[in-house]
Amino acid sequence: MKNMDIKDIIKPENLVYDKSELQIDTIMHYCPGCSHGVVHKLIAEIIEELGIQEDTIGVSPVGCAVFAYNYIDIDWQQAAHGRAPAVATGIARTNPDKIVFTYQGDGDLASIGAGEILHACNRGENIVVIFINNAIYGMTGGQMAPTTLIGQPTSTSPLGRDVALNGYPMKMTEIIATLPGTCYVTRQSVHTAATVRKCKKAIKKAFQNVMAKKGTSFVEVVSTCNSGWKMTPVGANTWMEENMFAEYVPGDLKDNDIQKPAIGN
Amino acid sequence: MGELRLMKGNEVLAEAAIRCGCDAYFGYPITPQSEVMETLMEQRPWDTTGMVVLQAESEVASINMVYGAAAAGKKAMTSSSSPGISLMAEGISYIAGAELPCLIVNVQRGGPGLGTIQPSQADYFQAVKGGGHGDYRLITLAPASVQEMHDFVKLAFDLAFKYRNPAMILTDGALGQMMEKVELADYTPRRTKEEILDQCGSWATTGKTSGREKHVITSLEMDSHKMEQNNLRFQEKFKEIEATEVRYEAIRCEDAELILVAFGTSSRICQKAIELAREKGIKVGLIRPITLYPFPSAIIAELAPKVKGFLSVEMSAGQMVEDVKLAVYEARCTTPVKHFGRMGGILPSPNEVVDALETKF
Amino acid sequence: MTEELIIAGFGGQGVLSMGKILAYSGIMDNKEVTWFPSYGPEMRGGTANVTVIVSDKRISSPVLHEFDTAIILNQQSMDKFENSVKPGGVLLYDPNGIIHPPTRTDIQVYKVEGTVTAVEMGNPRVFNMIIVGGYLKVRPIVSLEHVEKGLEKSLPSRYHNLIPLNLEAIRKGQEIVEKVN
Secondary structure (H helix, E strand, O other): OOOOOHHHHOOHHHOOOOOOOOEOOOOOOOOOOOOHHHHHHHHHHHHHHHOOHHHEEEEEOOOHHHHHHHOEOOEEEEOOOOOHHHHHHHHHHHOOOOEEEEEEEHHHHHHHOHHHHHHHHHHOOOEEEEEEEOOOEOOOOOEOOOOOOEOOOEOOEOOOEOHHHHOOOOOHHHHHHOOOOEEEEEEEEOOOHHHHHHHHHHHHHHHHHHHOOOOEEEEEEEOOOHHHHOOOHHHHHHHHHHHHHHHOOOEEEEEOOOOOOOOOO | OOEEEEEEHHHHHHHHHHHOOOOEEEEOOOOOOOHHHHHHHHHOHHHHOOOEEEEOOOHHHHHHHHHHHHHOOOOEEEEEOHHHHHHHHHHHHHHHHOOOOEEEEEEEEOOOOOOOOOEOOOOHHHHHOOOOOOOOOOEEEOOOOHHHHHHHHHHHHHHHHHHOOEEEEEEEHHHHHOEEEEEEOOOOOOOOHHHHHHHHOOOOOOOOOOOOOOOEEOOOOOOHHHHHHHHHHHHHHHHHHHHHOOOEEEEOOOOOOEEEEOOHHHHHHHHHHHHHHHHOOOOEEEEEEOEEEOOOHHHHHHHOOOOOEEEEEEOOOOOHHHHHHHHHHHOOOOOOEEEEEOOOOOOOOHHHHHHHHHHHO | OEEEEEEEEEOOOOHHHHHHHHHHHHHHOOOEEEEEEOOOHHHOOOEEEEEEEEEOOOOOOOOOOOEEEEEEOOHHHHHHHHHHEEEEEEEEEOOOOOOOOOOOOOOEEEEOOHHHHHHHOOOHHHHHHHHHHHHHHHOOOOOHHHHHHHHHHHOOHHHHHHHHHHHHHHHHHHHHOEEOO
């Protein structure tokens, strides 16, 4: 076999994988092994597949994902810590033809923003909520979150989360599923090829629900933070499967075919 | 001539918002301004002009809803009273940092803390000096009548969009609860999508169409040098506002030996005090700042060498008096500047102001 | 012409609405008006008062320490506001429930048997309009024609059938007002 030139390899007919046109070429600020990159990729692909780039407005949180706007080529608003659901409410209410989603971590959504997310979901705001739950504060350096597991060590619970001191892991998705304003509430992960495919289906359904004006769709992605957890990427995936899934059980919690009532009816 | 009505200041804020083509109001109930949202909910503007009205779960949520709508180029507003404005401080700072236009109304009540529900002007510092974190300014308008409560809604939105900066109407419970004759403006339709694109298309999150870069509304900039450049740009904007947008009213200052400086409700009380004082032979005039930021320093400086003193009359322990002193200092004058005020929801009466003039000078 | 008036009584006596009707009547007469209520907890059952200013020129302070006229409808308000009437001014009161009638001699004191007359008219709710009638007889700051227009503007249309009754009450008040000193 003669030596192949690179030009012989990079041909359209040899293409087996390409990234979405909505994914922006930029320096990756997430740590190797982090789940954020995968979820960003899925969102970009879904927006492209649904053909809604011109109509989608993302709301980024405070936390590692504050820079989500650097990765997906749509219009973005960056929200104050925990307030993304209120910001999204402001956009969605005044722009009912737009597809609005928030992208929030567990510190943002379950701790400082617990009030805003509950009320946005309870009003059934026509938005998608992507909730990345890695049971820790990544950006500020691995502090305890409301979602931190019992006994899990963090920089502010160095001997492990103590129930007497800190209470219990907060299951936001279970709480959210009780709210009638939500139409679709699910818990996913992106640690294997199969779960990535499943998660993509879930996020796509969430966007389609908003396009059909069904109310709030809420997708939790149980995620790893190998830096914060002080593990290797592979070790973090294993730890997540063995520990996180027991507390945060993957699967759909709610999938209702409802229509958000129009104002005044 | 527009329609004449007898209306409360709070009601007129709502009516003026609908009539000037406001896109959205987000609020949370608090005395003494709840009539703003109550009036809107009764009027149901979503059925007529298409204006969105939403009762949020908190003041924190309200201001962030305003942020969301404003970032999409919409004319959005909220209103609250003192404790609620404190809760909004973070959001206001973000709005200023992201250079978004919006209107915030503070119908002040006595503080600090939960304080009282009676009128006060003790949030002057919060409005014109800070409130939230960082180097920013709020264009601050101080209406002194129900008519001005009406007129300043449109004016505040116009200035906010002109400078892409949040604007505040700083009023108080007295003006909110008071009814006066008001001439209502005709209805200005809300801007169409095309008009919003014309006005805000270069920056707002109107959806990334092909042919333009994505728009990102954020106050975050990790590179300190770039963040300093952002701040320098803000400061240029504030200089322009200070040079262009000062508004005040001078009443009987021509022959005055003493000058009262007062805004809003206090300025009304001072107008009566001037009548009473002049009956006693005290030649007194009034400078009524209409914009608290930018503060009318130039007219104070101009009067400083000509008069015997300034008395800043405020429903507070003395906040605006500092700006009067600064203006006199900038004029290289030593004209005495004194303060008279009542606090905690008490309104000064005109004769108390006259007494203060007699005892302090 | 400037009339600086305080109306004071119990919440529920129609104090605020009396003020509102007078203010609206002023607008109908092309005058400047200010209506400034006491607000807050005292509105709920306790005393209520409202300052009404009607003038040909721009109105200055809504906060006043003395008034051209005080309309007093209970004893607490009498205790509080008798001394706030300017010398030469007017104090008009309903004697019902007044234990200590006004004693000042440097003002003009009038009384209107509003409570009793309203019962006689078979409708206690027109009480405040009888008082308005007495007031307008003594201080004709607006004409009855403008009051009628003011009522039309200030009352929701579903209550417009009550306007003739209210006007009758005003006329009755004008008849029965009597000077005391």
